Structures are given as structure tokens and as C-alpha cells.
Amino acid sequence: MNYSDFGERFRHRSGITLLMEDLAAGLAQDDMIMLGGGNPAAIPEALELFQQTLDKICANGRLLQALANYDGPQGRQRFLELLADYFNARYDWGISWRNIALTHGSQSAFFAIFNSFAGRSRGRRRHVLLPITPEYIGYTDIGIEEGMFVSREPEIEHLDDGFFKYHIDFGQLEITPDTGLVCVSRPTNPSGNVLTDEECRRLDEMARREGVPLLLDNAYGTPFPHIIFNEVTPFWNDNTIVCMSLSKLGLPGVRTGIVIANEEAITQLSNMTAITSLSPGGVGPVLVEELIRDQALSRLSDEIIRPFYQQRCERTLTMLRQAIDDPRLHIHLPEGAIFLWLWFEGLSIPSGELYRELKREGLLVIPGEYFFPGQEVRPDSHATRCIRMNYVRDETEMARGIEILARVVKRYW
């Protein structure tokens, strides 16, 4: 077949395709331990709340109404209004429904937004600047033009107890006339890093000075799903594009992303939705609308989701430290999101090979090198000695996975 340049971009299997295929294949294979993907945990109390809410919207006809109608391209009006009130009540952002658009998951929002601000523009080629890596694997192949990303290596701060933390290296960071967008995930997938308020403030200041929007990917952040273990201030102003999602609340199947931005950016994004898919899905909004009305969304996030992940995280750390008692294992300080980022310093094989060995033994993780969009990853670099594992599976599975990991890693140290 003769594909266009645009079509060609989607012919090769990218890191994200591999990840989603592994996820689907692993789910179908009973004995594979799935610490690779980003599927949220099945939290019994959360599932029960969703079931009750579904029963309610089924009984009161709202679900059927959502299924039987198209919403407008910006998304379900009532939900947009409730969300604006929800954010204003907490953070005093002074936004209205005109500042919010829904998309088919935040991933599709990234496709629209990255390609709207970066790429060929009035004789220039603009890039997306990732001020810090590692960054979310899902950004990597999203540009319809080659070479969309410019990214920076992090500063590494060593902490007590074998932890480390990445920081933005502001000394290396430059927003130039060729920068179209600055983007960070906060909390960061894969590292669990949470940019400090000060780092956010400095990024915002730099971006505003150059008239470049700052995208904050808040898929795991505050106020929902609130998978964040330290107190940070959520951030928005009219130069910021905050992307949120219902996925990590435990609802990835509804494919609902939420974008908060200035009215011009929201109108442009809604036009794209109308052109590419008419309107966003209505099931997620009608369900979560009910949670907001019942004051259940904050309770779900603060009292169910966050403590669940925090406990899982602490338990997994204990198991890891017991199984791999070696100072060459460094763990990024888990401040949020649902992953641990492990650095096996001095390992004799790169993490791509480690991934294949682990998969052969029945454990799926993600090799580190996929998380450095915009960089040529050298075979012996820090990136290739890191892996990402989630900690969402139950304790027995986590223990089996960690036992495999410890056994295989020891072979190559």
C-alpha cells in the first residue's frame, strides 16, 4: 500500500504499541506477572462505588441518555460546569466551563495539543521541550513530524536509604524561538518524581516570558485521582494547559481526558475534536458527574485511592529491599504515580536485554530507554540501567515478580 508521510508514521511499532500489546498478551496469559503496564489497580472499594453509581445512573436514565446522544465537541456541558466549580472551590482558579474541554483520554489530547503547537510553523520547525527526562513513554511517537522533542537530562540528587531524586537542570534549560510547547508530567511516569512547586513556578515564568504554553500532565495528580504522596500545589494560569484523566481513578475504559486551558486553546481543541471524532464520549462524564454531586469524588481520591497506592508502594519497597540487598540498586523516591523506577548501577547488560530475560522468566517490566524521548540513548547510559515496574498487582504476584527480578539481576551484576 502507498501510505502518505502521515500514514507512514504509524506503520512501525512504537514503544507504546509494544507496551499495549504486552499488556493485552500478558492479561491473556495466566502465569505472566504484569508489572509493565499502567493499568490502574482494581481497588475493591473503588469498584464498588463505580458499580453503585452505575446502578444509579442506569436506574435514573442518565446512562441511557449519555449513550443515546452525542455531546457537543467540548464535551458534556453539565460536567464541564461541575468541573469548573469543583476546581474553583478548591483552588480559586477563576475558570468557567469555557476553560475546559473533554477528549478521548488524555493521550488523544496530547496528540492534538503537541501537533498544534509543535511542528512546521511559518517557516520554522517548532519542538516540544521536555525539561526533564525520563518522561512518559506515550509522548514519544505522538508527533506527526519527525524530531518533535528536545529534552534535557536530569540532575540526580542522592538521598538516604538508597533513594535518589531527579531535578530539572535549569542551567541546561533554554526556551528558544523554536520551542512551541513545554511539557512535563507531574507526578512523572515513569519515575514517580513530583516537580516541586518552585520548579513549576520557574518553568511557568520561563514559558510565559517566551510566550510558550506550559503543559502539565496531571494524570496522577491532585485533586483526582490524587496519587501523590507529598503536598504540592496544583498549578494553573492562562498560559498553562493542565491535562487530567479519569483513567487512574480506575476508569481507563471510559477514555475521558480533561483539558483545562485558556478559552482560545479550548476552542481550538474542541474544533479538532469535532473534525476528528465529532464529540468526546459521554459515559465517563455522566458517571463522574454523579460522584461530584454526591461529594464522593474527593472521598474516593483522598480516602481510598491515595492510601491504597501509598500502602502498596511502601510494601513493594520493603519487598524489594529484602530481595535485592545491594547498594547498587537505587530507587527513585516514589512521590506519586503508580510505578517504581529502579536503577541497577553497573549492571552488565542494558535494560532492553534485562527486559527480554525477565519476560522469558515470566515477568513484564518496561526497559528504561523508552522513557527518554528526544535523546539518543547511549548503550552504556544511565537510561539503559533503569527499568520501570508498577506496584498495582496483588501482594502474592508482587512477591513472585520481585523474586524473579532479584534472581535475574544478580546474574548480571
Ligand SMILES: Cc1ncc(COP(=O)(O)O)c(C=O)c1O
Ligand atoms: C503520565 C501519563 N499521562 C497520560 C496518560 C494517558 O492516560 P489516558 O489517555 O488514559 O487518559 C498516562 C497513561 O498511562 C500517563 O501515565
